[in-house]
């Protein structure tokens with residue numbers, strides 16, 4: 747059974763449909779990139795997968811014992827979030843809250859430490875999050891998501907504010923995590939890295955959607971605009 751089986755899904759805000767009749771699956775070990783133009787519903791879909799909003803039609807089935815506590819989420823960043831008033835270590839520690847509750851356990855401390863080191867931000871731990879560069883902030887948020895992720899990482903445009911070198915490094919980091927066995931779902935506007943690293947592509951269009959392997963997308967679908975009809 748797949749981690750997610752999405753069948754004829756529709757998602758809406760106050761009765762206004764954002765996503766219609768969408769079907770795809772995500773199996774353990776997949777690396778799915780979600781692409782599509784601004785406003786096509788990519789962030790909304792991630793919120794649906796996380797159970798933050800409910801389908802208006804169709805369904806999202808979770809399999810392989812996947813629970814909400816197994817998913818790490820790096821939301822799309824806004825200006826307000828960049829000014830979040832907490833230290834680096836405090837931000838990373840909030841990633842463990844859904845597993846351990848409010849009291850820090852030895853397990854939490856180990857997890858926080860492990861991820862601060864892994865992302866090369868251990869020496870920034872006492873710095874105010876708001877004082878970091880965009881690239882450093884994304885590393886902090888990835889460390890936070892990794893504290894939560896046991897099986898699955900959901901990333902919403904994680905390289906949007908990064909310069910090309912930092913973005914490449916970030917993609918390599920995600921690739922390493924994927925090779926270590928984490929399932930990855932990433933929203934991005936960067937098609938070349940999506941094609942290089944992803945196993946599958948979901949392209950959200952205005953009239954229809956395209957889902958398949960990255961190879962098939964490269965051969966047939968990368969010109970897909972969503973205005974035409976695909977099966």
Ligand SMILES: Nc1ncnc2c1ncn2[C@@H]1O[C@H](COP(=O)(O)OP(=O)(O)OP(=O)(O)O)[C@@H](O)[C@H]1O
Pocket residue numbers: 759764782783784785786787788789790791822
């Ligand atoms: N909380 C909300 N309430 C009402 N409408 C919303 C809400 N969030 C998003 N929308 C609308 O839903 C549509 C899809 O938004 P969404 O943020 O999912 O798009 P997106 O594909 O992530 O775009 P982008 O590439 O700009 O991040 C847009 O028309 C947006 O205005």
Ligand SMILES: [Mg+2]
Pocket residue numbers: 788789790822902
């Ligand atoms: Mg978005």
